[in-house]
Amino acid sequence: MPDATGGAGFEIVAREDFSDVTYLLEIRHPLLAKAARPGQFVIVMPHEHGERIPLTIADFDRDRGTITLVIQAVGKTTREMQRDCRVGTRLFALVGPMGIPSHIGRAKKVLCVGGGLGVAPVYPQARAYKESGAYVIGVLGFRNRDLVFWEDKFRACCDELILCTDDGSAGIKGLVTEGIRQAIEKHADIDECVAIGPPVMMKGCAEATRPHKIRTIVSLNPVMVDGTGMCGGCRVKIGDRVKFACVDGPDFDGHLVDFDDLMFRLQRYKATEREASDRFNEGCRLRSQADAAS
Amino acid sequence: MAQKKKKTIRMIPQARTPMREQDPLARARNFDEVNCGYQIEDALLEAERCLMCPDQPCVRGCPVNIAIPDFIAKITEKDFRGAYDVITATNLLPAVCGRVCPQENQCEGVCTVGESLEPVAIGRLERWVGDRAIKEGWSNVPYIERNAFRIGIVGSGPAGMACAADMAKAGCEVIVYEAFHEAGGVLKYGIPDFRLPNPVVDAEIAKLEQLGVRFECNTLVGRLFTIEQMVDEMGFHAVFIGTGAGYPSFMGIPGESLNGVLSANELLTRCNLMRARDFPNFDTPLQPGRQVAVIGAGNTAMDAMRVCLRLGAEHVRCLYRRGRAEAPARAEELHHAEQEGIDFHWLVSPVEILDDGQRNVRAVRCVRMVLGEPDESGRRRPTPEPGSEFEIEADMVVYAIGTNANPIIGQTSRLKLDKRGYIATDDDLATSIPGVFAGGDIVTGAATVIEAMGAGRRAARGMKAFLGLRDTDFVYQERPDVAAATLFGIDRAEHGYARVRLPR
Numbered sequence: 001m002p003d004a005t006g007g008a009g010f011e012i013v014a015r016e017d018f019s020d021v022t023y024l025l026e027i028r029h030p031l032l033a034k035a036a037r038p039g040q041f042v043i044v045m046p047h048e049h050g051e052r053i054p055l056t057i058a059d060f061d062r063d064r065g066t067i068t069l070v071i072q073a074v075g076k077t078t079r080e081m082q083r084d085c086r087v088g089t090r091l092f093a094l095v096g097p098m099g100i101p102s103h104i105g106r107a108k109k110v111l112c113v114g115g116g117l118g119v120a121p122v123y124p125q126a127r128a129y130k131e132s133g134a135y136v137i138g139v140l141g142f143r144n145r146d147l148v149f150w151e152d153k154f155r156a157c158c159d160e161l162i163l164c165t166d167d168g169s170a171g172i173k174g175l176v177t178e179g180i181r182q183a184i185e186k187h188a189d190i191d192e193c194v195a196i197g198p199p200v201m202m203k204g205c206a207e208a209t210r211p212h213k214i215r216t217i218v219s220l221n222p223v224m225v226d227g228t229g230m231c232g233g234c235r236v237k238i239g240d241r242v243k244f245a246c247v248d249g250p251d252f253d254g255h256l257v258d259f260d261d262l263m264f265r266l267q268r269y270k271a272t273e274r275e276a277s278d279r280f281n282e283g284c285r286l287r288s289q290a291d292a293a294s
Numbered sequence: 295m296a297q298k299k300k301k302t303i304r305m306i307p308q309a310r311t312p313m314r315e316q317d318p319l320a321r322a323r324n325f326d327e328v329n330c331g332y333q334i335e336d337a338l339l340e341a342e343r344c345l346m347c348p349d350q351p352c353v354r355g356c357p358v359n360i361a362i363p364d365f366i367a368k369i370t371e372k373d374f375r376g377a378y379d380v381i382t383a384t385n386l387l388p389a390v391c392g393r394v395c396p397q398e399n400q401c402e403g404v405c406t407v408g409e410s411l412e413p414v415a416i417g418r419l420e421r422w423v424g425d426r427a428i429k430e431g432w433s434n435v436p437y438i439e440r441n442a443f444r445i446g447i448v449g450s451g452p453a454g455m456a457c458a459a460d461m462a463k464a465g466c467e468v469i470v471y472e473a474f475h476e477a478g479g480v481l482k483y484g485i486p487d488f489r490l491p492n493p494v495v496d497a498e499i500a501k502l503e504q505l506g507v508r509f510e511c512n513t514l515v516g517r518l519f520t521i522e523q524m525v526d527e528m529g530f531h532a533v534f535i536g537t538g539a540g541y542p543s544f545m546g547i548p549g550e551s552l553n554g555v556l557s558a559n560e561l562l563t564r565c566n567l568m569r570a571r572d573f574p575n576f577d578t579p580l581q582p583g584r585q586v587a588v589i590g591a592g593n594t595a596m597d598a599m600r601v602c603l604r605l606g607a608e609h610v611r612c613l614y615r616r617g618r619a620e621a622p623a624r625a626e627e628l629h630h631a632e633q634e635g636i637d638f639h640w641l642v643s644p645v646e647i648l649d650d651g652q653r654n655v656r657a658v659r660c661v662r663m664v665l666g667e668p669d670e671s672g673r674r675r676p677t678p679e680p681g682s683e684f685e686i687e688a689d690m691v692v693y694a695i696g697t698n699a700n701p702i703i704g705q706t707s708r709l710k711l712d713k714r715g716y717i718a719t720d721d722d723l724a725t726s727i728p729g730v731f732a733g734g735d736i737v738t739g740a741a742t743v744i745e746a747m748g749a750g751r752r753a754a755r756g757m758k759a760f761l762g763l764r765d766t767d768f769v770y771q772e773r774p775d776v777a778a779a780t781l782f783g784i785d786r787a788e789h790g791y792a793r794v795r796l797p798r
Contacts, residue, residue, distance in 0.1 A: 035518050045475055051568065051577040052475075077577055093475035095512040100705065225568065225578075226483075228473050228514060229700050230540040231560035232693075237551060242544065247701050261551050264653040268553045272579035279574055 009090030013066055018149035021073045022117070023082055024058070030065030032096055038124035039102030039219060039251050042067070043227040045093035046081050053077050054224050056196070056250075057097060058120035070120030070149075076276035083284075098227045099250045102217065104128045107192035108135060111183055111214070112158070113205050115141035115176045118197030121219060123153060125194050130157040137183050137190070138162065141176035141201070145169035176201060180208045190214055195254060199263045206254035216254035220245045223268055237261045301345050303410055310412040311340040318633040322603045325487045325571065328630055329393070332422040341369040343414045345406055352401040352416060357748035358456075360384050362401055362416055369419060378427045381420060382434045386459045387452070387498045387747070389428055390481060392421025393490050395744045396593075396624045428497045435504050441465040443761055446530035448515045448703070451479020452743045453536030453734030455502060456750030457757075462505040464754075464763050466531075470502075471513040474567065480538060481743070483567040484559070486597050488604070489627075492566075516706035525729055532729045532757045535709075535717060536750060539697040539735035545589070549647030554583065554655035558590070558598040558694035565601050583690025586610045587658050589644055590694035591621035593742075596631045598692045603634055610636050611686060615643040615663050615676045639686070641665070643678065647691055657685045697740050714739070722756030723749060731756055 014026035032042070041056045059068035073082040085091070102125055110129045114122035119140050129136050138158035142148050143166045154161055162179040163171025172178060176197070184190060193216040195205035202218040209216045222245050224234040229247035236245050237258035243249060314330040315321075321328050332340065344366040352362040361380050368377035381388045397403070397417035405413035427433070443466040447454045450472040462468045476482055481495045499509070515521065515537075524530045542557035544550050561580070564570040570580035582605040588598050591614035599610045612631070614621060617640045621628055632638065641663045650656035662682035665674035699715035710718045710726035716739060717732040719725050725732050733749030735741055758764075 031518055040517075049569075049576045051579070093512050095473055095475070095514050095518075097517050098514060099517075225560060225563050226474065228540075228702060230483075230538075230542070231563055232542040232544070232557040233560045235544075235551065242546070242550070244541070247541070247705070265551060265553065267653075269579040269581060272573065272581060276574055276577060276579070 009092055010094040011090050012085055012087055013064075015085065015087055018070075019147045021082075022070065022147065022149065023073070024068060024070050024120075024149075025081075025085055026066045026068045027091065027094060028066050029094060032094070033060045033062050033065050033067050036060040036067055036097045037101035038104065038128045039121075040097035040099050041121075041221070041227070041250060042069070042094055042096030042098065043224075044069070044081075044091055046077060046085070047092045050080075050092065051077055052093070052225055052227070054098070054221055054227055054246075056121035056219065056221065058123060060124070068120075070117070072117040075273055076280045079277070079280060095227070098246060100248070102128070102194070102219075102251050104132050105192070106132070107215075109137070109187060109190045109192075110134045111137050111139060111180060111190055111193040111195075111209075113139040113141075113176050113180060113193060113195040113197070115195075115197030115201040116143075118195070118201070118219075119150065122194060122196045123150065123157075125196075126154065127157045129194075130159075135159050137187065139164065139176050139179035139183060140171075141165070141179070141197070142170070143167070175204065177204045177208045180205060184209070184212055184214070193217070193254075194219075199259050199266065202254060202257075203259035206257070206259075210255055217251050218254040218257060219250045220252060220257065220262060221250065222262060222265055236265075303345065303407065306343045306345065306407070306411075307339060308411055310343070310415050311336045311418075313415070313418050315630075318630075318635070321488065322600070322634040323606075325604055327491055328488050329421075331425055332418055337369055337419055337422045338372070340415050340419055341366045343407060343411075344370075347406045349406065351404040351406060352414075355401045355404040357400065357744045358384050358751060360401075360420070365423065366414070366416075366419060369423070374423065374426055375430075375432060377423045378432055379434060381423055382427075384751075385420075385747070386456060386501070387424070388420045389424030389494045390452075390490060390498055391744050391747070392417050392419075392424050393494075394481075394485060394624075394742075396742055398625045400744070425494075428494065433501045433504055436463055438463060438506065439465050440467075441763065443467070443531045443763075444469070444529055445757065446524045446528070446533045447471065447536065448521070448533065449479060449536040449538060449734075449736075450477040450499075450509060450511075451536055451538055451734065451746065452481065453538075453746035453750040453753075454479065454534065455499070456747035457534045457536065457731075457733070457754045458507045458750075459502055459505060460751055460754035461532075461534075461757060462502070462507045464758055466761075466763075468507045470507060470509045471515050472509060472511045473514045475511050476567065477509040477511060479536075483563040484594070484597070485743075486562065486566050486601050488600065489597065514702070516702040521703065521707040521709065521727065521730060525727065530729075531761060532731065534750070534753050534757065535703060535725070535730065535732040535736060536734040536746065537700055537703055537736045538746075539699060539716075539740045541698040541700050542693060543696050543698055544693055545644065545695065547644060547646055549649060549655070552647055552649055552655050552691075553653055554581070554689055555647060555691045556693070558588070558594045558692050559697070561598050561692055562594070562601060565605065571605060580605070581690075582606050583688070584608050585688045586690045586692065587613055587644075587686055587688040588692045588694055589613050590696070591616075591623055591628075591638075592694060592696070593623045593627055595692075595694035596623045596627040596636075598694050599631055599636050600634060602690070602692070603636070607690075611688070612636055612638045613642045613644055613658070613660060613686070614638070614640055616673065617641055617665065620673050641676065643676070644691075645678075645683065648685070655689050655691055656687070658688050658691060659683055659685050697735070699736065699739075703736070722759070723753040724756055724760070729760060731760075 112126040365380040568578035569576040663676035731753040734746035
């Protein structure tokens with residue numbers, strides 16, 4: 001459990017829950033806030049017995065000296081963090097910024113596409129493009145209206161914002177690829193696309209832009225341990241070459257990424273992950289029983 | 295002393311004193327240390343085997359030139375603390391080096407006794423002294439006169455630790471940065487506990503802290519701040535880079551992205567540093583293999599194979615494209631692996647990793663090799679034998695065929711690199727940026743712990759020269775033979791007089 005007593009570790013200064021699975025943590029680390037650039041990630045270890053998980057930096061505030069992570073509770077570690085990470089507690093380890101920062105070029109009109117857990121990490125890119133003077137079109141995908149977050153933040157840095165929901169409860173009905181289609185139809189001169197989200201969504205985005213020959217950058221988040229190029233667990237196929245996402249990426253040309261390979265490799269530890277998750281559920285059940293009894 | 299009669303080869307115990315080891319079958323299922331170490335009687339007996347030859351080839355054979363006969367003499371005199379002092383004058387980590395140095399290629403390989411008998415077990419004696427020091431809580435904190443210099447060290451592995459120790463002894467303020475959440479580098483994430491227990495590493499790190507060295511973990515230099523920032527903004531007067539090679543190589547054969555294929559680095563890091571072996575008490579997963587094939591025959595390969603056995607594998611095979619004689623592992627590791635039941639396949643090279651239809655490994659297709667003419671490394675070059683392909687069943691394939699240069703420092707600084715991506719240095723290990731030194735695997739490519747420590751110390755000497763510090767390597771000692779005639783090296787007759795150097 002994250003240490004609440006102070007001293008070592010990295011203090012959580014703010015938390016916001018967007019839904020029952022998505023939450024935001026703002027963590028104090030002035031040096032990291034100063035060094036972070038769009039597209040980079042950190043590795044977090046919630047407690048001494050924890051695993052190291054890579055998380056893309058969703059925002060950084062150099063004045064406050066904090067970085068922001070938006071996390072989806074999907075596995076044991078992220079659910080445990082959802083339960084235990086409160087304002088004032090501390091993360092055992094936080095290291096970064098890792099990876100090569102996104103190249104914010106001289107693109108004049110840019111599509112910034114975020115789906116699910118990719119919505120937050122595409123924000124710094126959208127902001128950076130805006131600051132570089134580009135016309136920014138945001139395309140955000142959520143399952144339904146209740147899961148929508150940061151709409152105002154995106155509106156502040158996007159010239160246009162297309163909201164997509166699976167059930168049409170907010171914005172247009174459909175996947176982000178539908179949003180991309182509409183945007184391309186309206187603007188023939190889009191010269192770059194940044195897509196961040198689950199692999200299957202990034203694959204869809206790359207396919208949507210391929211016929212229009214729009215340069216498409218995706219941010220990959222495969223299984224990794226150290227995040228410094230040492231373990232090679234995060235190797236991905238880019239065209240006919242093998243790259244390590246942690247030090248050669250995480251940004252790659254979406255038209256060259258072998259997404260099927262990435263999706264299979266993400267399943268590597270599925271059995272053990274499920275075991276950990278089941279055990280965690282059981283622990284939670286016993287705990288709530290005990291709470292109810294006392 | 296009258297007993298100073300010259301020893302001859304006939305006078306010494308003829309056989310090497312054996313070291314107790316855990317039974318191979320029992321130890322292949324636990325992570326406790328394999329070598330149990332010498333008892334005091336063993337150490338005294340083995341120390342007798344040193345001839346105290348005047349030539350001292352062992353000292354030259356040691357990458358950090360430990361005064362080996364001197365420390366062995368102290369053991370025979372039962373001055374164990376003295377033996378520790380002799381070793382730590384040059385080597386800070388005897389408990390580590392005694393365990394992991396390839397002594398057969400270094401001190402023991404050139405030992406005079408080894409010309410006719412088995413060489414003196416220098417490594418075991420060194421380990422015994424180191425372990426005793428940890429048990430007794432000995433440490434040598436010399437009188438350190440502080441100066442105003444700040445030294446930044448990047449990487450807390452053996453190279454960084456050695457450099458940090460020397461610079462702290464020279465009076466500098468030393469900060470060591472480590473990207474992982476624990477200090478120790480390869481000693482922690484790489485070398486498994488049954489060969490080098492983590493508490494031994496922690497004990498050695500604690501000694502560095504006693505010298506005033508500060509360790510800052512969770513710090514990825516290059517990305518959190520750059521080498522240039524350390525020199526220009528953060529007030530470091532000199533910087534040492536010892537980040538290691540650590541970018542694992544794969545062969546580029548089909549099937550390498552299948553699930554169940556991983557680098558030895560990943561396997562070892564998950565198991566050792568992240569304690570996946572204690573899952574579910576620790577959260578890091580590691581799918582243990584039943585039929586494991588490890589490619590390579592170096593120390594890392596031996597570690598990977600023996601870790602897999604301990605994680606419960608039924609059958610662990612080693613695939614190596616050359617023969618046993620060419621295997622780069624330490625002799626003892628190879629021997630231990632054989633004892634534990636590793637199945638070695640010499641002169642075999644994989645050509646493809648085969649799939650079970652669900653993107654998991656099913657087998658490795660291999661080809662037999664024949665050794666041809668020696669190549670530039672002096673070893674005979676293996677070439678495939680046509681038509682000799684065969685399959686080996688496997689559900690896990692581990693690559694332990696070496697590493698490439700880690701790219702982070704190169705990506706984030708203007709340091710000059712060589713054409714393979716390693717940091718380019720001169721003989722004093724100075725890099726292309728003034729005040730920045732580098733050593734260990736990030737300069738030479740993958741090598742050994744003691745070579746990295748040697749590099750760390752060499753860089754420290756270069757740094758001291760750069761900063762204009764006197765060489766603190768020299769430890770002032772009273773010479774017993776002239777003690778009566780001099781005091782602090784000054785003739786007694788001259789004591790009380792000031793020496794004045796006159797201008798010419």
